[in-house]
Amino acid sequence: MPTKTLAGTPVDTDEEGFLVNHSQWNKDIAAALAAEEGITLGDGHWKVLDFIDTDFKEKGAVPGMRRMNKVGNIPTKDLYALFPDGPIKKAAKISGYPKPASCV
Amino acid sequence: MKTLLILGAGTAGTIMAGALRKKLPKGGWTITLIDRARDHYYQPGYLFMPFGIYEEDDVRRPMSRTVPRGVDYREADVDRVDAAANRVFLQDGSEIPYDVLIIATGVRPAPEQVEGMVDGDWRKNVHEFYTFAGAKALTERFKSWQGGRLVVHICEMPIKCPVAPLEFTFLADAWLQEQGLREKTEIVYVTPMSGAFTKPVASGVLARLLEEKRISVIPDFAIARVDAARKAIVSWDEKEVPYDLLVTVPPNMGAEMIARSGLGDELNYVPTDKHTLQSKAHANIFVIGDATDCPTSKAGSVAHFESEVLTENILHFIAGQPLRSSFDGHANCFIESGHGKAFLLDFNYDQEPVTGTFPLPAVGPMKLLGESRLNHLGKMAFKWIYWNVLLTGLPIPFVGHQMSLRGKNIPPKELKTAA
Numbered sequence: 001m002p003t004k005t006l007a008g009t010p011v012d013t014d015e016e017g018f019l020v021n022h023s024q025w026n027k028d029i030a031a032a033l034a035a036e037e038g039i040t041l042g043d044g045h046w047k048v049l050d051f052i053d054t055d056f057k058e059k060g061a062v063p064g065m066r067r068m069n070k071v072g073n074i075p076t077k078d079l080y081a082l083f084p085d086g087p088i089k090k091a092a093k094i095s096g097y098p099k100p101a102s103c104v
Numbered sequence: 105m106k107t108l109l110i111l112g113a114g115t116a117g118t119i120m121a122g123a124l125r126k127k128l129p130k131g132g133w134t135i136t137l138i139d140r141a142r143d144h145y146y147q148p149g150y151l152f153m154p155f156g157i158y159e160e161d162d163v164r165r166p167m168s169r170t171v172p173r174g175v176d177y178r179e180a181d182v183d184r185v186d187a188a189a190n191r192v193f194l195q196d197g198s199e200i201p202y203d204v205l206i207i208a209t210g211v212r213p214a215p216e217q218v219e220g221m222v223d224g225d226w227r228k229n230v231h232e233f234y235t236f237a238g239a240k241a242l243t244e245r246f247k248s249w250q251g252g253r254l255v256v257h258i259c260e261m262p263i264k265c266p267v268a269p270l271e272f273t274f275l276a277d278a279w280l281q282e283q284g285l286r287e288k289t290e291i292v293y294v295t296p297m298s299g300a301f302t303k304p305v306a307s308g309v310l311a312r313l314l315e316e317k318r319i320s321v322i323p324d325f326a327i328a329r330v331d332a333a334r335k336a337i338v339s340w341d342e343k344e345v346p347y348d349l350l351v352t353v354p355p356n357m358g359a360e361m362i363a364r365s366g367l368g369d370e371l372n373y374v375p376t377d378k379h380t381l382q383s384k385a386h387a388n389i390f391v392i393g394d395a396t397d398c399p400t401s402k403a404g405s406v407a408h409f410e411s412e413v414l415t416e417n418i419l420h421f422i423a424g425q426p427l428r429s430s431f432d433g434h435a436n437c438f439i440e441s442g443h444g445k446a447f448l449l450d451f452n453y454d455q456e457p458v459t460g461t462f463p464l465p466a467v468g469p470m471k472l473l474g475e476s477r478l479n480h481l482g483k484m485a486f487k488w489i490y491w492n493v494l495l496t497g498l499p500i501p502f503v504g505h506q507m508s509l510r511g512k513n514i515p516p517k518e519l520k521t522a523a
Contacts (some may be wrong), residue, residue, distance in 0.1 A: 064370075069370075070370040080340040080341050084341060085341060101399070
């Protein structure tokens, strides 16, 4: 399992750089993961990350687009503006959760 | 007298009505089946209509022929379920109390969920083939097709029968060749996923097939709107794919009635225990088929396998026993690849589709994840099996509700997850 150092802390990741152990996540690590994607985190990003965190703890899965819209009150357009090219995947990574399972 | 009420007389609801009628005493239990439709449709057949392989009468039978004997059928629109009061309200104002409820209301294509999809070009140059009306309209559209850009498109996952858009693409390629129109037609496959299919081994095999057939794939495309005036679909990140004919799979939503009853998630799917098929919110409500949020394919084969588990579990529930039967997510899907050939996939919650033979090791006779004429004949024979065996609740020989690992070539590193 790859290990890398983010914000001065070693963390375990999978091959695509998603954290394997959410307990290693904190806000500084989020900022470092965001920087890897070329994103500087602001209030808009944190609204998304906080929703993913709350929803994951309740449902055990990263919410999909429709759930972000309906339950999180975050329009798809905003998600693409905040996390360009695959917002769900990027937001999941920055929030320290696994890559969303491919749908069946 | 107690009442078992089933909402939805599609594949799952009809099988459950027949199976439970055989098990529950006639003197003790009424079984009532409700659906708004007058006819029962063989939904896998829609795919074949645009290519003239099936006609309307192949896929449609009156409910009077498919509703099992001893079951009380009501053609009605359901307004809502009042789960706290164990009652279902119909739109005509009447109400039906129940002791046990089975929700089998499936999913529907919801094109109105995509901006611009039902404006202007709908059923003209923008089509779907997941409804009887849609398959009929597309059949007509193909009759005047002279070539151009055919875009086959999936809006978002999950969808019913996730292999159907690929099958449609392969069948279109073969049909266009037969019509002498293939050289005049560019075929483009547009998907929100990162590849042709959801599962890695199958996705690789199918991607090669798309390439051989000169079908280009545009992955990771999340549709924002249809621009009918400019005949293009546009993604959230402003990528554009122009079309002359768009064959799309709209978002798949559960019944509106589920939302009105407060029983569903954001897609109106009912949160369901993926092994027992009991609703997570109410002990006397069970869910089967496309209506559940179970992480397996929304497909008739799944509904059929689930029906064996659910029949046992409902009998356990009525007897006050623990729900001992467990569903493993088993799905079994034929993929038509054109020119009288097909692939076969067999998988479950834990085991992705792999190569091998089916249903018997080495003997087959059908090939898993390989193209063969026999697989195609299997798919064609299935229409007869559906009307005469499956809907009547008879078992299909050699194929049980629990997926078998026999005959499957499983890569060594995956064995431990499959065990």
